[in-house]
Amino acid sequence: MSQELHRSVLLREAVDALVTDPGGFYIDGTFGRGGHSAAILQRLNESGHLLGVDKDPQAIDYAHERFANEKRFAIWHGSFADMDEAAAERAGQVTGILLDLGVSSPQLDQAERGFSFMQDGPLDMRMDTSRGISAAEWVNTEAEAELARVFKEYGEERFARRMAAAIVRRRAEKPFERTLDLAEVVKAANPAWEKGKHPATRVFQAIRIHVNGELEDLQQALEKSVQLLAPGGRLVVISFHSLEDRMVKRFIRDKERGPQLPRGLPVMDSQIAKTLRSVGKAVKADTVEVDENLRSRSAVMRVAEKLG
Structure with missing residues (x-):
């Protein structure tokens, strides 16, 4: 099955950064073909839970098939921009959110999806073919x-x-x-x-x-991640082109600085409402991964933690 050929980029690095509590509740906002989800579930104990989110009806079908017997996992059809709806009962209790912004290999490789300029197919390009x-x-x-x-x-x-x-x-x-x-x-x-x-x-x-409204969805997802994450919860984002990475970098920087107040106001730094802190430096795929999976060469991963 072609779905199995999809390789999740920065798999170990992303899961290492994301999973801080084996009994926590996590959101994989871009389920794709479940590579990151499977790795996250391996790190969770019996109390842990994972919610997968994806726009693509094919990804939803595949999730039901692949994780049919996994009680710690649930899948939701929709954009990660609306993940607050999917996790409505968990607001403020989310331990980690992963957003892998790349197009999955099955989407690129199936000519009928219309993403590829290398294979002839109907000119579609919608990730959610139902709307x-x-x-x-x-x-x-x-x-x-x-x-x-x-x-x-x-x-x-x-x-x-x-x-x-x-x-x-x-x-x-x-x-x-x-x-x-x-x-x-x-x-x-x-x-x-x-x-x-x-x-x-x-x-x-x-x-x-x-x-697909990708940049608008990303901006909404970033804002909602801050609302959803519990203190100490992690946001992990893997971008594949400069537009996305700039958005993520600026978002984390702005939340790390807090509201920019007029100069001269008698406000101490500790009084400024900061909501995120950056964790480590931006991570890129190493030469071994790039050699094995050329699509990883442009990937950049950024990690932030929700402040209490």
């Missing part, structure tokens, strides 16, 4: 200026305007339906290919982020 608009719907109807904005902001694509114009010209003749069709148009519009990177990489990343 929202597909990549094809968005690409075929969005204004040229908005296409360019998304490509530039979410893909950090310097030829965003040129690519948006090429897409709009082509869709006037024939709407986009397939991944390779879109990839070829973007490829032709890219005048300066980066060595070792497909010329449509940034545009496909941008469309996926936009269609």
Whole structure:
């Protein structure tokens, strides 16, 4: 089964940082194919519990199959932005929250999911195929200026305007339906290919982020993690591109500093409401892991602890 081929990135490092109490309650906000969840459960005792969360209906089905007999585990279908709903009875008692922001290998490798510019499939890209608009719907109807904005902001694509114009010209003749069709148009519009990177990489990343509301969901999830975690609880986030990592880094820094008050106010540092402290430095995959799993090369893990 292809699901088994998915390798969880920074597996040992993430679980080591996350699990501080074997009898605690943990949330795996991005269940995927259960690699991190399985490792977390191995660290828990009989009193421990783990809640998995995932947008992808295939991941939910797989969780029911893989952990059918695991009483310490439950799965919830939805975005980690709404994990407070999933853990409503546990607010303030959550021992650790893990967010692995990468797209799972089955999503990338199944052509029919429409994430890949390397395999031909329907242009979909939705992680939750039960709701929202597909990549094809968005690409075929969005204004040229908005296409360019998304490509530039979410893909950090310097030829965003040129690519948006090429897409709009082509869709006037024939709407986009397939991944390779879109990839070829973007490829032709890219005048300066980066060595070792497909010329449509940034545009496909941008469309996926936009269609799935990934950055908005991440911001909500970070804010809610602070509300959910008990004092001493850990937040562990694994990012795979600079946009996500910058968001996580700034969030932890801001919560570590507390509210920024006007200079000169007679307030002691101990009186400022700080909610998180950073734990250690950012962690990256070592050369052994990168050699075994190329997708781990861009991963950055950050850890924070909830203050009392």
